[in-house]
Amino acid sequence: HPPNHQMEESSALRRADCRAKGGAPGFKVAILGAAGGIGQPLAMLMKMNPLVSVLHLYDVVNAPGVTADLSHMDTGAVARGFLGQPQLESALTGMDLVIIPAGVPRKPGMTRDDLFNINAGIVRTLCEGVAKCCPNAIVNLISNPVNSTVPIAAEVFKKAGTYDPKRLLGVTTLDVVRANTFVAEVLGLDPREVNVPVVGGHAGVTILPLLSQVKPPCTFTPEETEYLTNRIQNGGTEVVEAKAGAGSATLSMAYAAVKFADACLRGLRGDAGIVECAFVASQVTELPFFATKVRLGRTGAEEVYQLGPLNEYERVGLAKAKKELAESIQKGISFIKK
Numbered sequence: 001h002p003p004n005h006q007m008e009e010s011s012a013l014r015r016a017d018c019r020a021k022g023g024a025p026g027f028k029v030a031i032l033g034a035a036g037g038i039g040q041p042l043a044m045l046m047k048m049n050p051l052v053s054v055l056h057l058y059d060v061v062n063a064p065g066v067t068a069d070l071s072h073m074d075t076g077a078v079a080r081g082f083l084g085q086p087q088l089e090s091a092l093t094g095m096d097l098v099i100i101p102a103g104v105p106r107k108p109g110m111t112r113d114d115l116f117n118i119n120a121g122i123v124r125t126l127c128e129g130v131a132k133c134c135p136n137a138i139v140n141l142i143s144n145p146v147n148s149t150v151p152i153a154a155e156v157f158k159k160a161g162t163y164d165p166k167r168l169l170g171v172t173t174l175d176v177v178r179a180n181t182f183v184a185e186v187l188g189l190d191p192r193e194v195n196v197p198v199v200g201g202h203a204g205v206t207i208l209p210l211l212s213q214v215k216p217p218c219t220f221t222p223e224e225t226e227y228l229t230n231r232i233q234n235g236g237t238e239v240v241e242a243k244a245g246a247g248s249a250t251l252s253m254a255y256a257a258v259k260f261a262d263a264c265l266r267g268l269r270g271d272a273g274i275v276e277c278a279f280v281a282s283q284v285t286e287l288p289f290f291a292t293k294v295r296l297g298r299t300g301a302e303e304v305y306q307l308g309p310l311n312e313y314e315r316v317g318l319a320k321a322k323k324e325l326a327e328s329i330q331k332g333i334s335f336i337k338k
């Protein structure tokens with residue numbers, strides 16, 4: 001017998017509603033670009049997240065297929081698919097968290113900035129939808145170049161009169177995830193025990209790991225510092241080259257995106273002491289946006305932490321990072337302003 005989709009969906013939504021009313025945490029999450037290389041594993045991991053009651057999967061291709069597939073998983077979240085621009089508003093209405101991995105990824109030889117011309121327009125359109133349909137949602141922006149797409153999103157929200165800097169977060173978690181892994185390798189530790197703050201931005205030299213602040217406390221030789229900093233800054237390129245034209249990091253990125261989204265949801269729920277690195281509006285440096293540790297709470301990034309003490313190597317790195325970041329941020333702002 002063909003399943004009665006309408007009945008299945010309405011009873012599933014009733015269940016989700018019930019859970020929400022019963023006080024159990026149940027957040028509504030949309031993924032824009034859900035059929036992509038990042039989007040699909042990200043959607044699967046969010047379908048497994050117990051904090052999610054409703055999962056909206058939006059893409060310009062293949063959203064119904066991905067949704068049908070995921071909807072058979074016997075987890076709590078209800079998955080609903082939305083295909084193409086005419087369904088963007090339904091996808092966004094009522095969402096608590098919107099995760100955006102829509103856009104083209106790098107091929108070998110490309111920088112993240114080479115993606116600007118295509119992805120800037122995609123991010124603008126999607127953020128216009130957010131401003132209209134769920135202006136209070138937390139936005140996790142993954143689409144590259146993050147150093148420019150976050151300023152683009154901020155300008156779109158300012159124009160719409162909905163901008164709240166606490167709710168707009170550029171996802172840099174993959175840099176932290178990589179840093180934890182590579183540092184653990186050098187120290188001979190379990191990566192789960194290691195925490196490396198990574199600040200600045202999300203491209204090349206703007207990715208600044210603070211190896212002097214690694215937990216547990218440890219020291220590195222100058223050679224180790226040089227090796228680790230380079231490997232963390234070029235981790236994305238390592239994957240792009242290994243995939244040889246088939247795209248950039250998707251699986252580790254989906255893992256990182258879920259780690260970050262889950263932290264945002266725990267913050268929304270009111271958990272205390274949720275701290276992650278993210279690229280946000282910031283007064284830590286003279287730049288309008290900068291990635292540092294932030295504390296996530298009911299209203300988003302409620303506190304932006306200072307850099308803490310840097311060593312000489314990190315101070316030199318910071319100067320380089322700020323120079324490139326300033327240009328990328330300006331490029332994003334001008335894209336909307338002109």
Ligand code: NAI
Pocket residue numbers: 032033034035036037038039058059060061101102103104105106115119122125126141142143144145146171172173174175202247248249250253
């Ligand atoms: P992909 O090409 O596999 O998937 C992108 C998806 O976006 C596709 O399904 C496509 O149909 C969809 N899409 C295109 N235009 C759209 C629109 N207007 N509305 C909704 N969906 C649209 O690319 P992949 O590998 O998933 O990467 C996505 C983005 O994430 C890229 O910009 C990539 O550079 C970025 N990225 C960011 C990272 C980070 O750390 N922040 C790490 C890795 C990738």
